[in-house]
Amino acid sequence: MATEGQQHPIKIYFLIWLLLFVFSFFSYLVDYLDLQGNLRWFLIVVFMLLKAGFIVAIFMHMKWERFALIFGILLPPIALVVLMFLMAIESNYAWNTRVWYMGEDMAPKPKPPEHLHHGESEEETHY
Amino acid sequence: MTDTTLSTQESIFTSTARDWSSDMSTFKGVPWGKAMMWIFLLSDTFIFTCFLVGYMVMRMTVTEPWPVASEVFALTVWGVSVPLLLIAIMTFILITSSGTMAMAVNMGYQRRKWAVFWLMVATAALGASFVGMQCFEWTKLILERVRPWYNPMGAPQFGSIFFMVTGFHGLHVSVGVAYLLIVATRVVRGKYDHTNFEIVEITGLYWHFVDLVWVFIFAFFYLW
Numbered sequence: 290m291a292t293e294g295q296q297h298p299i300k301i302y303f304l305i306w307l308l309l310f311v312f313s314f315f316s317y318l319v320d321y322l323d324l325q326g327n328l329r330w331f332l333i334v335v336f337m338l339l340k341a342g343f344i345v346a347i348f349m350h351m352k353w354e355r356f357a358l359i360f361g362i363l364l365p366p367i368a369l370v371v372l373m374f375l376m377a378i379e380s381n382y383a384w385n386t387r388v389w390y391m392g393e394d395m396a397p398k399p400k401p402p403e404h405l406h407h408g409e410s411e412e413e414t415h416y
Numbered sequence: 417m418t419d420t421t422l423s424t425q426e427s428i429f430t431s432t433a434r435d436w437s438s439d440m441s442t443f444k445g446v447p448w449g450k451a452m453m454w455i456f457l458l459s460d461t462f463i464f465t466c467f468l469v470g471y472m473v474m475r476m477t478v479t480e481p482w483p484v485a486s487e488v489f490a491l492t493v494w495g496v497s498v499p500l501l502l503i504a505i506m507t508f509i510l511i512t513s514s515g516t517m518a519m520a521v522n523m524g525y526q527r528r529k530w531a532v533f534w535l536m537v538a539t540a541a542l543g544a545s546f547v548g549m550q551c552f553e554w555t556k557l558i559l560e561r562v563r564p565w566y567n568p569m570g571a572p573q574f575g576s577i578f579f580m581v582t583g584f585h586g587l588h589v590s591v592g593v594a595y596l597l598i599v600a601t602r603v604v605r606g607k608y609d610h611t612n613f614e615i616v617e618i619t620g621l622y623w624h625f626v627d628l629v630w631v632f633i634f635a636f637f638y639l640w
Contacts, residue, residue, distance in 0.1 A: 345624075
């Protein structure tokens, strides 16, 4: 078994390759069409997870590995998901403190980037 | 193949428990180099996720305005400002390179050494062009006075996160380009003739991981 390696028909690689292009195109389209709010976040996450899943499963051959390896590699990142949720709770708290108790602006508007407003800025340089 | 046939009859948990408790090699049928590469990639996953979780905390707590990525990374083509154009091109380049790498792995198991060599060189060239575009992007932002500690559009954290995350990813791509070229040269020089060319698959794992990380950076940093 050790000498067999991961040999699979080329067809599946081309299929996944094509799918990755399609998903990337769609996620770019989300930005190009300027979708906002929950729809935007939902679509971004869906296309991201689809792409990541296909890369790991097919290109990295996880689909064909033994479960001893699949579990060994794919279960530890659950800790990262937990970290993400804990930090999200903590961040919510920090933001609430800053806005409710320290009087920070809730939805400040960013200035346009330099290449859009073309004028000279009155601020000092920070080199 | 006999033990695979056997293991499909028992549950995946039983087979996993047996592999892990066998007092022998845990990852049966997996070359040690490949197992080590997977474990390295797992540790790298933790590093990149910590960066991205740090970025999430920043985005969720910052009370200064966060720049609009699709404006910041817009390119003007023939007088029209196209949002996020450069990033989209970089994404497509990286996916193309992932495809050529997958082909190289396939050719490797067919022992077609020159096909492996040229496909890996093509992958490296695409990776190098990706790094080149990243340099262009960095230059553009630096000229617009974005610094790791300052950002004229609003929250200075934008600068820190941008340079740290894309810099770390770009470093991975650059190292990957060198790795690909070294392995490609060694393949045609016959250094792996006694093996089954699993080294190409191991190199491929690293390269696909770099692409995988970009999928998350693209979604969270550029699109969010």
